Amino acid sequence: MVGMSVLRSAAAIAAKINPFKPGITKSGLLTRTVRERDKVAVRFGSHGKQMFVIKPTDYYDRRFLHLLKYYILLTGIPVAAIVAYVNIFIGEAELAEIPEGYVPEHWEYYKHPITRWIARTFYDPPEKDYEKMMALIQIEAEKADMRLTQLEVRKHMRHRGDGPWFHYETVDKTLIDNSIKSTPDN
Amino acid sequence: MPDDYDKDVYPEPPRRTPVVDKQTNLPNPALILTQLFHYAVDVPVTTFRDFMDRMHDRNKLYYYHQKFRRVPELTECQMGDFLCYYEAEMQWRRDHKVDQEIVKVVQERLRACQQREGNSYEQNCAKELQQFAQVAKAYQSRYGDLGAYGSARKCLMKQKHRMLEEQNAA
Numbered sequence: 001m002v003g004m005s006v007l008r009s010a011a012a013i014a015a016k017i018n019p020f021k022p023g024i025t026k027s028g029l030l031t032r033t034v035r036e037r038d039k040v041a042v043r044f045g046s047h048g049k050q051m052f053v054i055k056p057t058d059y060y061d062r063r064f065l066h067l068l069k070y071y072i073l074l075t076g077i078p079v080a081a082i083v084a085y086v087n088i089f090i091g092e093a094e095l096a097e098i099p100e101g102y103v104p105e106h107w108e109y110y111k112h113p114i115t116r117w118i119a120r121t122f123y124d125p126p127e128k129d130y131e132k133m134m135a136l137i138q139i140e141a142e143k144a145d146m147r148l149t150q151l152e153v154r155k156h157m158r159h160r161g162d163g164p165w166f167h168y169e170t171v172d173k174t175l176i177d178n179s180i181k182s183t184p185d186n
Numbered sequence: 187m188p189d190d191y192d193k194d195v196y197p198e199p200p201r202r203t204p205v206v207d208k209q210t211n212l213p214n215p216a217l218i219l220t221q222l223f224h225y226a227v228d229v230p231v232t233t234f235r236d237f238m239d240r241m242h243d244r245n246k247l248y249y250y251h252q253k254f255r256r257v258p259e260l261t262e263c264q265m266g267d268f269l270c271y272y273e274a275e276m277q278w279r280r281d282h283k284v285d286q287e288i289v290k291v292v293q294e295r296l297r298a299c300q301q302r303e304g305n306s307y308e309q310n311c312a313k314e315l316q317q318f319a320q321v322a323k324a325y326q327s328r329y330g331d332l333g334a335y336g337s338a339r340k341c342l343m344k345q346k347h348r349m350l351e352e353q354n355a356a
Contacts, residue, residue, distance in 0.1 A: 091242030093249035104250050111249050130276070134269055141268045 086113050196298050254280060260338045271339075278338035285325060292321045 090113045098104060106125035107116045124132075157163035208214070257277050263270035296318045299311035308315070327348065332340050 088238055089241050090245070091238065091247070093247035096248040096250060098250045098253070104252075108249055109252050113247065116247070116249075134272060137268050137272050141266075 083114070195295060197302075199302055260342050275338045278341065282329060282336075285329065289321055289325050292318050 092113065093108075093111050093116070105120075106123075106127070107119040110116045110119055153163070154165065157165045254277070257273040258270060259277070260271065260274040263274055292314075296311065296314045299314045300307040303310040328345070329336065329341065330344075332344065
């Protein structure tokens with residue numbers, strides 16, 4: 001009885017003195033005595049005595065799993081429904097020979113209807129991509145050629161001095177005072 | 187239903203279903219199970235698939251295999267003609283993919299043959315074995331160790347080295 005509080009010890013002493021007197025005891029839990037031990041809640045045909053199971057909380061775990069299922073199914077179910085509808089009611093394309101004189105569109109080279117739709121709606125035809133890449137290559141090739149020719153031209157103009165580049169503005173020839181060098185004895 | 191495979195390339199072994207010679211009056215459990223499977227699984231699935239085929243026949247979609255024109259190869263390109271290089275590179279990549287698929291098809295045939303013949307595949311599948319060896323050797327010699335960044339140029343250089351070695355050996 002060392003760890004018990006004063007009140008609890010007083011109630012325990014009172015219970016020990018008069019165990020069956022109703023006025024003195026506070027309650028069954030406080031005094032740690034069970035009154036009328038012979039009466040136990042027994043119900044035949046059920047799970048036995050009802051137990052108050054003490055376990056750690058599963059609120060957060062259940063909440064997480066609930067939210068996970070909710071957010072996955074929020075878009076999962078529409079996507080699954082759409083894909084099922086497309087596969088059952090529209091169906092995949094069949095392989096066929098290209099008819100004479102017919103040029104198929106770029107989406108007609110794919111099998112699944114959703115792939116065809118994506119190729120039709122969002123993607124450029126592969127011929128256009130090819131041409132775009134070729135245009136980029138052409139631009140870069142022209143740039144490289146231009147740079148090489150520019151170096152060549154620079155070399156020539158610097159060497160010969162007769163081109164529009166490497167012009168350095170000098171003072172007018174008529175302003176030079178030649179009197180310093182005009183006689184040999186200066 | 188998906189279309190059937192080529193029956194000549196993948197021949198079926200002859201059927202060995204035994205003649206039914208029932209000598210007892212007891213029910214045959216294998217027969218009961220096959221009937222059960224048939225009615226519980228086969229019939230519903232077949233009706234559903236037929237329903238799907240009827241839905242598909244309403245508006246049929248077709249897809250084609252794209253045919254590419256041949257463009258001048260890397261050997262026929264002028265020096266510094268980068269557009270020609272690009273077209274040759276794309277053509278080489280398409281041919282590389284086609285060759286990979288060829289190797290896969292030949293491999294698949296060999297595998298099917300081995301599965302059919304069982305333990306006596308070495309003598310019964312000699313044709314497929316020889317064909318696969320030939321195709322694999324050809325693929326290795328042309329595209330073999332080019333690596334992940336293999337290009338038409340590297341393949342051409344590999345061919346050049348191969349020809350030089352043949353010349354040196356001869």
